[in-house]
Every structure is written in C-alpha cells, then in structure tokens.
Amino acid sequence: MRGEDRQQASMISYVSPEQRVPADHPLRAIRALVNEVLAALSGRFDELYSHTGRPSIAPEYLLRATLLQAFFTVRSERQLMEQIDYNLLFRWFVGLSMDDTVWDASTFSKNRDRLLEADVAHEFLATLLLLPKVKRLLSSDHFSVDGTLLKAWASMKSFRPKDGSGDPPADGRNGERNFRREKRSNKTHESTTDPDAKLYRKGDGQESRLCFMGHVLMENRNGIAVAGDVTRATGTAERETALDLIDRHRSGKRRITVGGDKGFDVEGFVQALRERKVTPHIAVDGHLTKTGKRRKTAVDGRTLRHVGYDISQRCRKRIEEVFGWIKTTGGVAQVKVRGLAKVQAIFTFAILAYNLVRIPKLLAAPT
Numbered sequence: 001m002r003g004e005d006r007q008q009a010s011m012i013s014y015v016s017p018e019q020r021v022p023a024d025h026p027l028r029a030i031r032a033l034v035n036e037v038l039a040a041l042s043g044r045f046d047e048l049y050s051h052t053g054r055p056s057i058a059p060e061y062l063l064r065a066t067l068l069q070a071f072f073t074v075r076s077e078r079q080l081m082e083q084i085d086y087n088l089l090f091r092w093f094v095g096l097s098m099d100d101t102v103w104d105a106s107t108f109s110k111n112r113d114r115l116l117e118a119d120v121a122h123e124f125l126a127t128l129l130l131l132p133k134v135k136r137l138l139s140s141d142h143f144s145v146d147g148t149l150l151k152a153w154a155s156m157k158s159f160r161p162k163d164g165s166g167d168p169p170a171d172g173r174n175g176e177r178n179f180r181r182e183k184r185s186n187k188t189h190e191s192t193t194d195p196d197a198k199l200y201r202k203g204d205g206q207e208s209r210l211c212f213m214g215h216v217l218m219e220n221r222n223g224i225a226v227a228g229d230v231t232r233a234t235g236t237a238e239r240e241t242a243l244d245l246i247d248r249h250r251s252g253k254r255r256i257t258v259g260g261d262k263g264f265d266v267e268g269f270v271q272a273l274r275e276r277k278v279t280p281h282i283a284v285d286g287h288l289t290k291t292g293k294r295r296k297t298a299v300d301g302r303t304l305r306h307v308g309y310d311i312s313q314r315c316r317k318r319i320e321e322v323f324g325w326i327k328t329t330g331g332v333a334q335v336k337v338r339g340l341a342k343v344q345a346i347f348t349f350a351i352l353a354y355n356l357v358r359i360p361k362l363l364a365a366p367t
Helices: 026-040 042-048 059-071 077-086 088-094 105-116 120-130 237-249 267-275 301-305 307-328 340-364
Strands: 142-151 159-161 189-191 198-200 209-219 225-232 256-260 278-282
Touching (some): 042 120, 059 077, 059 105, 059 120, 105 340, 120 225, 225 340, 237 267
Parallel strands (some): 256 278
Antiparallel strands (some): 209 225
C-alpha cells in the first residue's frame, strides 16, 4: 500500500536530539572529552565574566560551536548559525534543545572573540593534554617542530607605503592597482587592512604574499600537537618560536630530542638546543654553495650516527599531517580574522580540533 505524502508537520515531538544521534557516532567520544575539559575550566570562566548584568552566551556553547566550525569546515559564522538552527547533530553537540533560539551571527562572533582574547584557546589545549587518559598517549622525551605559512585576510592592494605616498587603487568595487617597478618591503610598506600581516615568500621563485607564520610542537609517539603559536612572518621566526615552544612545554631538566627539517640546521639554533639539554635531531642541510663547496652542517657526527636520529627523522614528517588537516579541514590556510591575537586563537583552536579528532581513535585502539 502506498504511503501518504503528508505536508503538515507534527506540532509536538517526543524525540530529543540525544536520541537522534547514533550511539557509535564519532562526535559522541569527542563531546565527552570536550565536556570533561570544559568542566575543569568552569572556574576560569567564572573569573572572566561579571556577576551582574544580563547573561551572555554561555562560554561552553561558544567553544563547542567553534569546534564544530573546524570539524565540518564551516566557512563563516553566519553559515555556522544556520547549521546549528536546522541541523540536529549540531544542536546536540552545542547543547541546545529543539526549541532553543539560535544566536545572531554578529552576537556570536563578538562573544566568541571576547572569550578567545582571554587566551582560553591555549588553556583549553593545555587542560586537554593534562587529562590522565590523554597524558598516557604522549611522549615526554621525543618531539618534532615545524612551521607553515598562513595567508592573511588582506589583499596585496592594501600593502601601501607607510608614509602615505603611492597611488590608491582605482575606483570601483575591486579597483586595479599597478605594482610594476615599485619596490616593496616590510620596512617601507604595511597592509592598511591588517598591519600585523607581513610580506613573505617561502623560497626563490615563489610568490610573495601577506601572511602569518604558524608553528607546531608535536610529540613523536602518536603525532599529537602539544603546543602551537602564530607569529609575524620573518626569516628567523621559525627557529625563535621553536625554542619558545620547547621552553613553554618542557617540564623538568630531563634530556629530550627535537626533530626538524633543514631550515633548522643553523649553528645558533643547534647551540641553543644543546644549552637547553635538547638533542638536535635536525635534518642535514648539505646543499652546494655558489662556490661549489658543500655546506657544513651544524649537527655533529655523533648525533647523526645514533639510531634514534633516523627514527626522529621518520616521525617528524607526521607534523605535515597536522598542518594538512588544520589548513584544509580546519580552514586556516587563509585565516578569516585580522590581527595577530585573533589569528593565534583561531590557529590554536584548529590544533585543538585536530587533537580531538585523533585522541578518541587512539583511546579506542587496542593496547
């Protein structure tokens, strides 16, 4: 018998979003971890908010929604609010009931930015890694470090002379501007859209673009990112921030190893690692110079002969998986915020989202 095509929706539903989500859905394990971290941060949230006035959006809602944006590559806050409004899975993960009103996109953005500016992203990541069941997954001895470029939310047309000279773009919605024969550098020019973004190119023959530099410190046992940061893009930022991440994450004076690519094979950086009792498992930069001589590496032969060096060199390449996920699925290949502080918070949340995807799979794997 053919069923009826009923157009009238039921006025009352007795099924909650909790019942709609399958018991084996991957987000269930992730949500349990997130709620455990949020419960530990509850006291910190109390310090950030006033005890008087009109209640704002709960910080737990804001952080869960921000994670959803990274998990499902939602390109804007407006689209995120639309998804939360009619997507039962999103409503359930955030913690809203079927009848709760979804916030305006501008209201959500302002409340979230105010929360992220309080450095909650780094505290969230640190608290997650301190959970006992997560801590046993991490190596405390072997790490890898690397950096990547993040395209800024600013056009090359906004890169104007600091003294106010130069021709402005032509009239119109997207007016043209001729850069031919104009020498531009970070010393004389800056972006009027995002002054924190710097002109940088990755190598010879590649385009220069306005960008930031993202940095990640990864432990080598399971490839979990344990620390991250964003800096202005400079030629030395990668090595300087690597030392900073090691100092911030390291506890105690126990000797550790740190793997890195050829860009870290610099005498000053290797010496700084040794002063910190860190064994430099750095890839050898032995390219030929213009005079035909092979460049001398800063890593000594004793380190290169050790079996642990080869293991670190294999493990360090997994850090590219972190960058690959956060720049594609996480959506930070080109950041959609302006200002170094906001970019740091968004980048840290992308790292956090990557870890939350990885950790439940590692916990469920047989030991």
